[in-house]
Amino acid sequence: MLRTVLIGVTHWHLPLFLEPMQKRDDLSYVGVSDPDLAGAQKVAERLGTIALADYRELVEQTKPDFALVLGIHAEMAATAEFLIERGIPFIIEKPAGLNGAQVSHIAELAAERDAFAAVPFVFRQNGWVTRMREHSAGERFDHLSFTMIGRPPQQYERMASGWVLDRARSGGGALINLGIHFLDLIPYLVPDEPVEVVGAAISNTAWDLSIEDYASVILKVGTSLATIQTGYRYTSPDEYMDMHFSVRTAASYYVARTPTEVQVTTPEGGIETWEVSTMNMKTYPFFVNDAIERVLRGDMPAFDLSDAARAMRLLDRIYEKAGAILPSTPGSVTQE
Structure with missing residues (x-):
């Protein structure tokens, strides 16, 4: 016990x-x-x-x-x-x-x-990631694209976590909270390759807070290109997030458009549909x-703190590329 x-x-x-x-x-x-x-x-x-x-x-x-x-x-x-x-x-x-x-x-x-x-970092154990890795074993990844847009950040105040809206206490906005999953997942899928931050932009125009409510990132991982879009701008009352992912390998194209389905296509025109979870919440x-x-x-x-450290060092480089000033000590908060 x-x-x-x-x-x-x-x-x-x-x-x-x-x-x-x-x-x-x-x-x-x-x-x-x-x-x-x-x-x-x-x-x-x-x-x-x-x-x-x-x-x-x-x-x-x-x-x-x-x-x-x-x-x-x-x-x-x-x-x-x-x-x-x-x-x-x-x-x-x-x-x-x-x-x-x-x-x-x-x-x-x-x-x-x-x-x-x-x-x-539960996406590593998610059903669609596990199956895609098995299906694409040994193949080159050409591009990886991940979108995760959450609901407006005021939800955190309602959940007794208003500190999320304060960059000095949270470290950032949607990138550190949601995008961090993909800063771990991308090097996991394309291991042993250098990661270059090609471009990054962040915005807080939707809610005018000290944290970003939208971010767009382009990474080069070896010969692969990866993009991440994340934010706090999804206003649907019915669904938790706007989430969709696509990955192209040398032989297949994988698209996750719904919480329970992945479509796989091949250059020859073959189409296969997997009934598999694509939501991070289901993997906890x-x-x-x-x-x-x-x-x-x-x-x-x-996976452990060494993986978190790698993802966070990459996040620091992304924020630097985007022109964000991150808090090194409590109180050093700036607006984007």
């Missing part, structure tokens, strides 16, 4: 982790924490455990075997370092820090200590269970 603590429990992604965790019989919840103590107490009541505002006090008091780390981006690296130094395995939500320097530091510390620090249960099983076996994560 893993004695488990949950840190930063007012984060809107908590249900994605907690629901599969609660279906397991090998976890016991010894405490939760959040600076918003009232919010933490609501979660604690559901789990029949204690709530504290300070995660450090919680960890020292409960001596857990495992931790889930969510919370404000500006506080994540310090939380990770605290857990690494105490030898506590954990899952930490992406991006795990404000910038590449922060995440690289904790990644290096985790490597030195052989610490278990899993990061949910697999990620959570895989990570916990690895902790129980004494294995390392499938």
